[in-house]
Amino acid sequence: MENIAQHIEALIFASEQSITQKDILLVLQEIYDVSPSIAELQDHLNAIIRKYSNDEFPFSVVEVNGGYQFLTKSAYHITVHKLQTQRSKKKLSQAALETLSIVAYKQPITKLDIEQIRGVNCDYTIQKLLEKDLITISGKSKAIGKPLLFSTSTTFMDYFGINSAAELPQIKDLPAETDVIGEGSE
Numbered sequence: 001m002e003n004i005a006q007h008i009e010a011l012i013f014a015s016e017q018s019i020t021q022k023d024i025l026l027v028l029q030e031i032y033d034v035s036p037s038i039a040e041l042q043d044h045l046n047a048i049i050r051k052y053s054n055d056e057f058p059f060s061v062v063e064v065n066g067g068y069q070f071l072t073k074s075a076y077h078i079t080v081h082k083l084q085t086q087r088s089k090k091k092l093s094q095a096a097l098e099t100l101s102i103v104a105y106k107q108p109i110t111k112l113d114i115e116q117i118r119g120v121n122c123d124y125t126i127q128k129l130l131e132k133d134l135i136t137i138s139g140k141s142k143a144i145g146k147p148l149l150f151s152t153s154t155t156f157m158d159y160f161g162i163n164s165a166a167e168l169p170q171i172k173d174l175p176a177e178t179d180v181i182g183e184g185s186e
Helices: 004-014 021-032 038-053 074-087 094-106 111-118 123-131 154-160
Strands: 059-064 067-072 135-140 148-152
Touching (some): 004 021, 004 038, 021 038, 094 111, 094 123, 094 148, 111 123, 111 148
């Protein structure tokens, strides 16, 4: 298995989302007819992670969402953020953010359930979130009519740097709002 580390690097680099060890092994098996063991693969991944932790590189290999992905190091976040801000002409609307939040916290959830929470039709918003690959169709409900179930996608997990919905902030983690209307008294 010649140059296996370079093949692993290429797979991580070419993946739009994080790539799992299982996916790497499947590709390597097709290339070499014999794939490395999990321990050998982990050794190669550790070597790649060490290689890109060197200060000469503005990016590193990070384990995200159960897989591996090249990410910019924090020292370069502002630079990359400026580029993304310039390129980002389409931001999520308030309705899209609300809908995405509902899906993230209540997944899997039907469109009807989302609409009942928001109190408005969500057809357009759900379509836009599907197009941006922030949510995905995760199955069908057992309810009458078998409506589609929506969940957050791996793109959502990668974007927010989390491994599962359990890592989302909980209400107790958010700053408490006061029940005071107007100016507070001293």
